[in-house]
Amino acid sequence: MTRKARLSKKERMSRVLQYLGPRFGVVETELQYETPFQLLVATVLSAQCTDKRVNSVTPALFSAYPDARAMATASEEDIFPYISSVSYPNSKARHLSLLSRMIMEEYDGNVPQTLETLTRLPGVGRKTANVVLAVAFGQVALAVDTHVFRVAHRLGFVPASANTPYKVELALRQLIPDKDVAHAHFWLLLHGRYTCTSQRPKCTDCGLREFCVGPLAVKAK
Numbered sequence: 001m002t003r004k005a006r007l008s009k010k011e012r013m014s015r016v017l018q019y020l021g022p023r024f025g026v027v028e029t030e031l032q033y034e035t036p037f038q039l040l041v042a043t044v045l046s047a048q049c050t051d052k053r054v055n056s057v058t059p060a061l062f063s064a065y066p067d068a069r070a071m072a073t074a075s076e077e078d079i080f081p082y083i084s085s086v087s088y089p090n091s092k093a094r095h096l097s098l099l100s101r102m103i104m105e106e107y108d109g110n111v112p113q114t115l116e117t118l119t120r121l122p123g124v125g126r127k128t129a130n131v132v133l134a135v136a137f138g139q140v141a142l143a144v145d146t147h148v149f150r151v152a153h154r155l156g157f158v159p160a161s162a163n164t165p166y167k168v169e170l171a172l173r174q175l176i177p178d179k180d181v182a183h184a185h186f187w188l189l190l191h192g193r194y195t196c197t198s199q200r201p202k203c204t205d206c207g208l209r210e211f212c213v214g215p216l217a218v219k220a221k
């Protein structure tokens, strides 16, 4: 019987987090922001785009429109020039204008703090809402992006039938203690971004081979 077979999924997750924790330490989002509103905006902009690219446009955007009150006065056309170099700038400019107005009209200028209210905002899906809840408000929320999704599957934490980020989120939440959720999100994300990459994962450098069920995995000896 292999070591992997003897361990439950929770025990394997614990081992994985024990490995990743010291490698990455206490990490936060690589997006640059100063307020919950700015984090929300940056996270909306980061969809299908790199954090580095987003960080290159937000200083000027936040200088012109630092909060919901200021951005609510801006039209899609006003916002577009500031974010033209990120992916899908037209729809993101429209979403930022609309969500700012909704935050002013319905939440008195404050970013709402529940999943249900956040996902009512234009351009805000479950992943974006979970990032804001976890990072800006310290809530127990697990955002599943493409990296977390891939790593969860390759490490065998979720069944093949978990074919949506939502299903993966629910499965992972069963395995990760609440106190570890915030860190686990970033550790799994960074492992996926830098080691367990989508194409040509660096399996020979990976200390998680013994737990891996990925198609490209190099099994532990």
Ligand code: SF4
Pocket (backbone or CB within 6 Å): 154, 155, 195, 196, 197, 201, 202, 203, 204, 206, 207, 208, 209, 212, 213, 214, 215, 216, 217, 218
């Ligand atoms: S062994 Fe390779 S595929 Fe498996 S988790 Fe590590 S990097 Fe990813």
